[in-house]
Amino acid sequence: MGEIRNFRSGNQDGPPPNGSMPRRLAAIIVGDIASYSRLMEADEEGTHVRVKRIERDLIQPSIVEHHGSLVKTTGDGFIAIFDSPVEAVRCGIVIQQNLVGRNASLPKDSRIQYRIGVNLGDVIIEPDDVYGDGVNIATRIEGIAEPGQVYISGAIYEQIKHKVVCGYESLGDRKVKNITDPVRIYRVLPDADAVGRTRGRRENALIFLLGVTLLVIAAGVLWYLLTQPGRLNKQAAAPIVAPVGSPSPQTPQPSPSLVASSPSPAPAPSQEPVQVPSPAAAPLREPEMIAIRGGGFAMGSNDDSTERPVHQVTIKPFSLGKYPVTVQEWNECAAAKACGFTATGKDDAPITNVSWTDAQQYAAFLAQVTKKPYRLPSEAEWEYSARGGTQTKYWWGDKLQPSMAGCKDCGDLAAEQPAKVGSFKPNPFGLYDMGGSVDQWVEDCWHRTYQGAPGDGSAWNSGDCASHVLRSGSWKNDSRYVRPSNRDSYDTNVRYPTHGFRVALSP
Incomplete structure (x- = not known):
């Protein structure tokens, strides 16, 4: 993330300017769009518009709702600071989970996904920027993070582990550029992106099964109409009426186990329709x-x-x-x-x-x-x-x-x-x-x-x-x-x- 690397700190561009620049302990979020260059190359104008819309409709409101301050946007990312580590992590998770919904209908190679890193550190604040080792560490953590995920430092983890009750996966100590001591890093669970991928695969599988079922039914109906027109006319003249839900005397019924396991129950092409209750009408165990x-x-x-x-x-x-x-x-x-x-x-x-x-x-x-x-x-x-x-x-x-x-x-x-x-x-x-x-x-x-x-x-x-x-x-x-x-x-x-x-x- 090119623009973030320009943050000034004792390890990069020398000491901060003299004067009364305020320092504070803050939770810093750094977010960066994965594969931003590829997205811009494929559709520069469209990607720019989409990124600005996400910043306006999701990132900025989420930061405000979690009592943070947006320091700057960087074209392909953003930086925000929070008084509360809890609110910082919550904000990061909310952003990632909302992006899952926004990306659900898009092709994989068109999705805008952020990597997010969160760190707790002492920073120097300017009117339109922040700098210091605390920011640099957040930037390095973001660089390690996988698209769609939130990674946090050990300093953040120690502050939130009994307050934000979610899962964490320790990734161990990592050596990061320009920082003397290794930084312990955790991945925040659940992985919203993985949930989205799993749900997408499940939905695709159901759509495929439904499509196959409909094709089989359509083929069977067509065969029936083409080969037995006389029987069809007789049935039209004298329809058989049976009570709702009762089996036809000439039609073998599928076993209950087969009906229950079918993702989309449907009658066989040459049979009378089987009355299958909808899931909402099935017997329900009411809570005691x-x-x-x-x-x-x-x-x-x-x-x-x-x-x-x-x-x-x-x-x-x-x-x-x-x-x-x-x-x-x-x-x-x-x-x-x-x-x-x-x-x-x-x-x-x-x-x-x-x-x-x-x-x-x-x-x-x-x-x-x-x-x-x-x-x-x-x-x-x-x-x-x-x-x-x-x-x-x-x-x-x-x-x-x-x-x-x-x-x-x-x-x-x-x-x-x-x-x-x-x-x-x-x-x-x-x-x-x-x-x-x-x-x-x-x-x-x-x-x-x-x-x-x-x-x-x-x-x-x-x-x-x-x-x-x-x-x-x-x-x-x-x-x-x-x-x-x-x-x-x-x-x-x-x-x-x-x-x-x-x-x-x-x-």
Whole structure:
């Protein structure tokens, strides 16, 4: 990235100019377009227009939303600084995941993909530039990164490893140009670009199978019409009427296993049409629900500024999922093509790696199929239910007890992945995993405090809706996250490996 190499530092162009240039510790993002020269050679004007549109519509708004400052664009890249390493990494991930969607319909050799490097370092700030070793290291990390991915330094990793709960792959120590000490580098997971490639291959395979099926059907119908016109006329004159869903007495029916495994069920060319229920009409396992009685409680705590002020809330009766939504339940939605991906893992494990938008899709699917008002719980409903009628630090008391929840320091059942739902004791309301296991999305937009929060238990849907509220903490968090009052937020459309949810049901 030619223009970035002109940054001044003690290792490159001599010491900074004398004067009162401000220094600060900052998280620096450096982004650069992979294969930019090739793209420009193929379509100079079109590539320039597309890059400027991405900068205007995606990169600049993402930086602002994550409380950063765009220092400069460099033709084929950008530089931004952030006060918060957490926000810097989140910004990088949001940019990469949005680019996956933008590139999905384009040929591979026409896609604009960024490499992103993030570092934490002391920098010198000018009105329109930044320089110093911190910037140089971010630049070198970006140069190592694969297209579509975010690489971070060890300095960033140490700041975010317990705050941005996602996967990381250590790439070891790397020697980078003009920097004396090796730099430890991590790749941020999940790999949004790999997800896009996998999904694209799956969709292409389904399209191919569907195409083959349609060709076979078309050929069979043509053969039928050309060779048996007399029978066709007789059938037109005296059609056979059978009850919907009943087999024709002259037609052998395919076995249920064959119907279920076909990606696009269709009648054989010389048979009566087989009545196959659509995925949405197939038997559905509704989540097991627990009726929650209404009542009042003191919401929040003084343990953290985001949990203040403690305020009185009244909850109306409703029902809440006994467990977080499971892989099996989610995959029924995916099979009906109402949810965006098919999950892997054991059927009785909680679904993970879902965004708030994904959770909303599942709730909408459930409501449509069952004709019941399924939804996400409000933040107040979730905390009321998690407390189970108590006001202690945890629902079981004020001190941590082993094996009561699935978290990093909660006891023997803590592991590298969430335990199956129901592995720990239920709270007094009969709800499982209301603390630990998986982070759980709720309906509310994010607010940094409870100042102005509704007191009727409804969702707070104004404010920063680019982020939504997460509750519960996960198996990767420590025990302070499993407190019923603990709250966090994350970007609305971003998936992370610890994020799951449960559903609520209005009366």
